[in-house]
Amino acid sequence: MSSWVYVGLFLLVGLIIPVGAIVAAWALSPKKPNPIKQTTYECGIETVGDSWVQFKAQYYIFALVFLIFDVETVFLFPWAVKLNSLGMFAVIEGIIFILILVVGLAYTWRKGMLEWV
Amino acid sequence: MVPLSWYLIFSAILFSIGLFGVLSRRNLVAILLGIELMLNSVNVNLAAFWRYGTVTNITGQVFAIIVFAVAAAEVSVGLALVISVYRKRNTVIADEIDMLKF
């Protein structure tokens, strides 16, 4: 029996309880919808246009940098697990690996793409 | 016990769905979504072959991890290109981006 079965059960229970709470609220709460109630709340001002406003490309840049470093750390986890038994050679490899990526970060930084504005 | 062939056929179907997406979607982002599906199907295969081959030989998982890195690289550059094209040409429809023709 894989321990993942219990993770699956956790997922199931983790779904059941909030769903239960929301369903209970749905059953108990009054339902009297009207159009005014259902407008979106934007500080009392009439909504203009739709919600898909123009976004800064910066969001993308940050997500991009994140993605790269995320994958990097994924590579580093097996390395970290075996570090104690592999000795200095593995440490140097890992450090080279990190340094190469730090070069990427430095590039991004130098090009001023980590600035929000 | 699940037979190996189930995994292989599952991944074949996933691959074909991704392929269909790549060949038929108009939107560039959607094409990249299809590519992600294809890469995932490859990973399923790699993991399945690892599980059903020699378990102590971890090569299948190593390859899968490399595929993760490749997928990350592919998607970041691919989407960056899409965004760049969108800025210049104001479209992300694949058929409208045909500057490479005569």
Add this chain to the structure above:
Amino acid sequence: MDFLKDPLKVAADWLLGIFAGWGMPELWANVLIGFLGIFILVALLMVLDIFLVWIERKVVSRFQSRIGPNRVGPFGLIQPFADIIKLLIKEDTTPEGADRVLYNLAPILSMMSVLILWAVVPLAPSILGVDLNIGVLYIIAAGAIGTLSIIMAGWSSNNKYSLIGAFREAAVMLSFEIPMLTVMLIPTIFTGSMGIGAITQAQDTWFVFLAPLAAVIFLIAAIAELGRSPFDMGEAESELISGYNIEYSGMKFGMFYAGELLHAFTFGGFWAILFFGGYRFFGLEQVSAFLAIAILFFKAFIGYWIIMWIKYTLLRIRIDHMLAFNWKFLTPVAFVLLMATAFMNALLADASNWLYIGGMFLSNVLVAWISLEVARSASRRERERVEGGKAVEAHQ
């Protein structure tokens, strides 16, 4: 006596006996017992969550020289239950143009992402939860679902503020995940395993003494992950009203709110587990599983209290400062710390225990000192540049 040592096994054996008496196959009985155990744990967590509301309100009141809830029940203890009743019977509106499926899914996922974190929490030496050998990454994976729920909520509400809030929140959560992941590698290096249980058991010396800087970075990143002040850009009430959960009301809002509180408490717990020995306290944990759980919860509460302390003390940081702080300071420092730790770990592999601890501690202090000095001189230069520019403008 067995019951005190290992209550879970005693209860499981007892239940197994009963189910077997009903003629149930052992496999199904095991699954059912697991389900029941998990259900009880999660239910208890929800109860805890309810009290967290009370605690939070009480604590913030004391910070702000108020009394806090004090009408319903002694010390206002029954107040959260009154809140729940209010949430349950409140009308739940869905904004026009909302994407209904995603709109309803978001609060559920938000709560779920917190609850499943408890799958890997080792509560006591005999109660290890699900002892996955990749526990550390599991925490991050659960966090990924949390990020997703926020984006879902923001997008499906069909509200500009929601969307902006969600995107900001997501950008912050993503960014701070990097230093968090990086410092999580450090306990992994010390332990030689990613399992949370193994990490707890390896802490004959609490890792905070080996890597104090890592503990600090983890706490900062955790606060950002939680989206709590000073990193609460996503729901900045003075700008975005309430950010991604602006359109939610009733129980759905309750889920977000309760999820955030429990998340904070959980991260207090993980801080304790990764750096403060988890349920371990000078061998006391061996006496009884219940004592071990109490120790863990006590430490988690301390962590939670520190998070609250920071939240109600510091002001909100602007988003560009927040991201710059992460990418230009926290992440490089975390990388340097990781490299230094890996290097020192190999260097001191054969050293005596005290030398090892001392060396690690000193290398941490050194990295912290150097990075603070670099940051200070950089900010001084930056300030001179900006003020110099202003002086020139004024002159003209």
Add this chain to the structure above:
Amino acid sequence: MSTETIIWLIPLPPALAFFLIVLFTNRNKALSHTIAIGAALLSWLGSMIVFARALGVEHFGEHPFESSINWLPLAGSWFKIGVLVDPLTALTLFFVAWTVLMIFIYSVGYHNFGQPEGDHDQKGLPPHGATVEEHGNKHVVPSVEPMYSRFFAFIGLFAFGMFTLVVSDNLLTLFIGWEIMGLCSYLLIGFWHGKKSARDAAVKAFLTTRVGDVFMLLGIAYLYSVTGTLSFREIFTETTLHALQLIPSGVLGFSTAGLIGLLLFIGTVGKSAQFPLHVWLPDAMEGPTPVSAMIHAATMVSAGVYTVIRMFPLLSLDAQTMSVVAFIGAFTALFAATIALAQNDIKRVLAYSTISQLGFMIAALGIGAYIAAIFHLITHAFFKALLFLGSGSVIHGMEHGVLHTGNHKVDPQDMFNMGGLKSKMPITFWTFLIGGFALSGFPIVTAGFWSKDEILADAFAHNLPVFITLAIAAFLTAFYTMRQITLTFLGEPRTEEASHAHETPWTMTFPLLVLSVLAIGYGWLGIPEDFPILGGLLPNWLHEFAGATLAHHPEAGEFHPVPLLTSFIVALGGLALGYLMYRNVNSSAEDKLQFGFLKNKYYVDEIYEAVFIKPVTWFADKAVYQIMDKGFIDGILHLFGPGTQGIGDAIRNYFDLPFINRFLGDGSANVTYFSGEKLRVIQTGRIQQYLMLALILFIAIGAVLYFFVFA
């Protein structure tokens, strides 16, 4: 550190320097050149240690330094890469390390480090000089190169490629180093990319050498498919060589060894600028004057010869291949020497003389004179480096004069604008004289004499026609060298600019001095044992050492007076005649050797244009355009993506590559461009359609393979 570790580390410092400069120190000139020179110094140090240790090993040929690691997992085995230092490598490493270090130091002075920024210099153009005010009066001084740091980054990468090539123990990493150098050569020739001529020259060099590279890659692939290995030590075993010799290749009666050797040799023809792919080298002089010229003369082109020498055990298996090699070498030696007679540009003379001298080495290899080829390779590297750096120094001095007078119409590279520089630039003159005499083979004293004499002696013993050709070429060499020296340094200044030239800074003269010592001294290491009087005073160390590389130690040739006398006569006669003829020549009009066909390099470029490019354009226009364009109509257009590609490929593989490029040098670019222009109608530009077509083909080919081929 163990010797193997040092060998592994030798190529690394320049590569690191490249990345450091590109990424971090691009803004800081002093730091950039410090890093680059420091890296070259480290590599030099490593090379010298390896060389010194190699001298201490008994029977070094049988027990070279080698070390390899697993690199690519193949089915069941590993492709290994590694390093190997045997006597040949040790000798090559020696001269490469010295010349590379000298180039690096020289570049500091050449690019006017320490001078002010130019008035209106732009990136991509040579510096035009800066106006400075001193004591109230303005005058123009040379200005610093605007892309100073970039230059050091490029030559750092170049050095990395060269060292990689030299120390690698297999053809694949050798080829990688080879290609890195190809790239650097492109970058350096086109360094001043603001000039059209530099851009064209860069493209020409890149494409021409590419022709050779394609064949070389084919040879490597063929070799790998036959033997399953690319490691030198594994190929050069008795059994492998024997097998290669016996299996016929099925092409023109060559054995497998012969065909592989020939393919690899074509790579060398491109890289070492042998006829008919020599056209790029003279144009390559468009790069920053002496330095890139020097790279293209002393170091990179040596790589081509080095490769042939390295593959000599394979090449020597097939007599037919050897005769091709000997013929090409001898022909090139004479051919280029005649062109050099009529050039007026100081660098072009040297460029053609390089081609000619490389021809000497190739010819020596072709007749089996292995050691003579190595010997000449090394001595040539030293004295040609010396000459090129010297010419750069001359040009630099002349540029100074030009800046002084402000008359920018005077070409600082034209020898007829010079004269009398002897007193203005004494160090340059004396070192240039030493280099020139070494090139001419001035008897006894210079290194060039000993190596050239050895080639001639071997040629006399083995192949009389080659001997005669080479003797004439040697005579011409001495002649045009003396012509150059006379026109440049002797007599009176012919222009005002020349009279204002003055000596260059120490960073430029110091390398000249070092190299001139090597250009003389190195020859004494290879004096034949039975040479009259001198023979035996010093042991013929080179012969013993280099010969050990081969499994069968080559015999030293019998001494014979004829080649020795020939050497004496051609060298002294050529020098004397050159001096006498040009003593009083004052302008190019008085030069009796300005024959049109020599001046125009036998019209090779023009012949290429008229004979091949025009018909091909015609063919592309009439046949390809008419058939393709009118034949297939719009409706099924997008189905023809692969068709286009196929036709393009067919034209390239069966027509373009062997037919045009082989003879045409740079014609192919125009043709490809032109036919692409006509054929592009077929492209729809839609990526998904391309993908579909690729997929159809993939499925079809997969099905065919599955059902018919592997079934």
Add this chain to the structure above:
Amino acid sequence: MTIDQIIFLVVAVATLIAAFRVVTTGNLIHAAFWLIAALFGVAAIFAILHASFLAVVQVVVYIGAISILFIFAVMLTRKDMRDQGPQLNRNWGFGAFLAALALVGLVFLVHGWSGVTKTAPAFPSEFDAVSALGNALVSPDAYVLPFEVASVLLVAALVGAVYVAYNRK
């Protein structure tokens, strides 16, 4: 049918449905969320295969990062996100045919292969896939070069993508 097989089938079918919705749904944001569902299904498949590390990494990398990147990209190219026109191009029928052909070919190959009936071997005791991975990634006899090259690849992607995406004034 054993419980393992039932779990597998449920997960597989759910994953395939999600994947199918990815390529057919009109709203790109929905497509991205369906992709997340499909990727989650694949993570579950990894868990069923006892490839714990891959399962978690799948969630961390794909769901935590790549899908969010997709959502951001969709938001940045918003004009076409609301494109009400057909979401499939003119050749979609042919594309479907080719995809089906590929599927048939793959299934044919699987069908004809003898190794397909293999059963999964039991895990040796004390086997830890993560430390085996660690060994494989850093020991010189195995994949240390791909390991380092991966970081170079990632840096190249980072530099390239940032360069392309950055809005130069």
